[in-house]
Amino acid sequence: MLSVGLNAQNIDLSHWKITIPKSRKDNPNKPIEVSPPEIKDFAGNEDLKPYFYKDPEDGALVFYAYPAQTTRNTKYSRSELREQMEPGSNKVNWTFAQGGRMRGTLSVPETTQDDIGDYHRVIIMQIHGRLTNEQRDLIGEDDNNAPPILKIYWDEGRIRVKTKVLKDKKAKMPEILHEKAWGDDKGRNFKEIVGTNKFTLEVNVSKGKMTVTLNDDETFTYEGVDIDKWGVFENYFKAGNYFQSRDKGSYAYVKYYELEVSH
């Protein structure tokens, strides 16, 4: 069992890569990313400082994002961690059969509003799919991108969970490897209203099953044909601030007090 912890006292970033909404100097079309082992010295990295830093008051890890440089395949920008089972590499990931657990304590203390007052949304946790090189070649894609099976949002003070479902439940290999084979479910909100307060989210994945629990109280369970067929993909966890706005002047802060992943 591999366990990777992150908290105010003992920040262990040895299995996480950070992406920030700032362009690289050598390639202005890509955002800056810092992997292990360099990420361990995040406090000494001038590029990271505004976007990824330790709050001097409560020791939380702060993720700040506003609309700027995005990654490939995306329109929103982010200050977000990407799990790396093998430090410094995106190549080693996990399947649902191998399983995984992510638990975090976090808050969304600040986010801006749009022109009529709707608060901008933030994705605070994800499980992202990834094509293996063989799968990529099989369907003739030019990168390893696959959809996220799980997106957890902070949405106007509530926690909203969205998953992917097959548009055609009978779809088989290799159709199910295509991004367009998957659609969004309608989403579910937890009953508890978190507002700007601290809360705990736990995601558990095993063969054919995914659960999401808020504050060790209410749990959403996902299983059935969609999750079964998702078993074909490799996955990785993401945590932080994937900011869902392109409005000028908008921004959000997300704070992580604890973050732990195990397999």
Place this chain on the structure above:
Amino acid sequence: MRIALVILFISCTLSAHAQEPLDFMDIMNWRLELPSGYKASDWKLSNFRKDRFAQPFFYLDSLDGALVMEAFPVEGTRSKSKYTRNTLREQMQPGSSDVNWTMKEGGVLEAELQVTKMSQEDGKYHKTILFQLDGRTSEKQTEKLGLAKSTSMPLLKITWDNERVKVQRRVLKNESTVGDQLLSKSAWENDDSRFSKKIGFKKFKIRIAVKKGKIEVQIDDDTPIIYRDTSVKQWYFENYFIAGNYLQTKSPGAHSIVKYYYLKVNHD
């Protein structure tokens, strides 16, 4: 310009602390809709004191602590409303409009309020709807009628009308109507009553009690208006209350202000 933008957005960000609840209303059980098209319920509504988008219309009076609801037409908004809407819609389950109550379950709304400003046009005051009791088809009824989504119809409208309180309700055109026909808008027509008391711009209390085929509307300690007939008994919709200041005009310069000193709903 950049600095101005930054300041603008700092002023509308969130507080790190939870809002104190109001003692004169359960704010989590309402959904607000403003003339600008702004909508808010549960946490977002509870944060209204820090929300500059709510403030021009919905705020606490700094002197007496009352909730002030202002209505005036706003240009270029996303509001689809025919008139100038500043309303609170009851939500038994915070954040959801899908849980409502039947006539059998009943509900009582009690409030103390005051219309403190009403604009005029051609020497006549504009009107505002202070309360509504709306019926809405349940999930089952919606499905049975073959509708894509639920449809709603007010059973009761309570309007500030020329300094008096007018009560309008729906009655069956034909009392022998039965079944799904009762859910059709065309089966119903309006029936108007009016309290004789001149309320004007004074503070007053109102009580709207709905239970098992009976509706009672009372102002202060005056004689109530009571409805207890086939039309009430045959009301099969699920219901919710609306309270606020729903100004019945979009005329430029129109402006009304209603202050709520308390607003309570119970379903005991």
